[in-house]
Amino acid sequence: MQHQHTPDARAAEPCIAFRNASVKRGDRVIWRNGTFDIPAGSVTAIVGTNGTGKTTMMKAELGLVPLSEGTVRVLGRPAGEMNRRIGYVPQSYTSDVDSNLTAEQSVLLGLTGTRFGIHPTTRAERDKAREAMAFVGIADRARSRLSELSGGMRQRVAIAQALVADPLLLMLDEPLANLDLASQRATVQVLAKLNRELGMSIQVVAHDLNMLLPILTGAVYLLDGHPHYAALDEVLDSDLLTHLYGTSVRVVTTPQGDMFVTPGPDGDVPGQDTHTPTEISGFHRHQGGAR
Structure with a gap:
């Protein structure tokens, strides 16, 4: 596979740039007032509960869903114009x-x-x-x-x-859904290799952050109808994730320094494929060189 970027080119322009972007479906606002940059060469998750517009965001970046206001630029051009340089893996691939x-x-x-x-x-x-x-x-x-x-x-x-x-950009919609633990780990290792060896920007729609944590650099999170972007250490905040998922969530650090997200005392995180702390710490150590 070809190397995609020089370091200077990667630093020069964001991979994806939102400016006051909003999307409506009929009269309903899906999300609005999105203004943020996603750096080139990053591995980013789009996170949020079901129905908040995660897949809609990815489709807006591909120019498949029109904005009701604002702009989205991808790879330096308006959304949709650079799709030939975007690899897209839909959630329904295996059935389609x-x-x-x-x-x-x-x-x-x-x-x-x-x-x-x-x-x-x-x-x-x-x-x-x-x-x-x-x-x-x-x-x-x-x-x-x-x-x-x-x-x-x-x-x-x-x-x-x-x-x-x-x-130049790989987009994946729920790539770990319906896979067993070993297959999830193998998929994440492929994404780590793409980012590490080719400098490829990667964006993943995800419910469960845990398996992806070793390779993520940041996340777009859909909260209170607004999309935001932050570096991963800012997203891994118990209060923010509790607000995001609408239930108690804890961010736990193991003695080895690995982090994982786990349900708090109030119950399960809705829609999440959660793993035990032992599983999480185990596969984080396997992935240790991927960041």
């Missing part, structure tokens, strides 16, 4: 794609853009697809049909399909 396709055929869709009929591919395109599959660790499954692959493997196929066109 034809499960009779092989992994390699699925990845090639990222270049050919068609799902119907026989589309001739060049040797260069096939080489590019194999390079993307090797990067995410599925080169040996190129000829396997999607129906034969686990959910975690299919998620890696989806990421490879998004990578094959050398994006």
Whole structure:
């Protein structure tokens, strides 16, 4: 895979810039007054409870949902104009794609853009697809049909399909949903490698921050109808997260210095895939070099 940025270019301009951005659906305001920058080269989560507009925010960044006011610029251009340099992994990927396709055929869709009929591919395109599959660790499954692959493997196929066109920004909508713990960890390790080795900006819509904490640099959080962005150490605040999720939440630091988010004494965080403190501290140590 190609290296995407020089350090100077990364520092020069934000990856995504919101200015007084608002979105309505009919007469209902989904969120409003969003003004913030997301740095290039960052790994950012969009967090909030169900119905607050997390996926809507990502679609606004892709130019698929119109703003009711304000602007969003992505990769230096108005939203939608740079989509060819954005890799997008939808939450519904595994159910939308034809499960009779092989992994390699699925990845090639990222270049050919068609799902119907026989589309001739060049040797260069096939080489590019194999390079993307090797990067995410599925080169040996190129000829396997999607129906034969686990959910975690299919998620890696989806990421490879998004990578094959050398994006500057990778967007993923709930990439860890419905995956077992080992597959979640493997997916996060792929994202860490993309950010670390290629300098790729990554944005993830997420319910549960815990598995992503070792690689996140910041978060966009939707609170009281307004989107905000903050560096991760500012977001990992018990009072803020309690307000955000509408229930008691604690931020706990282990003796090893790892942090995780856990339900407070009032009960579970709604909609979260929570793990035990032992699990969290264990996989944070596995991921220690990813930040």
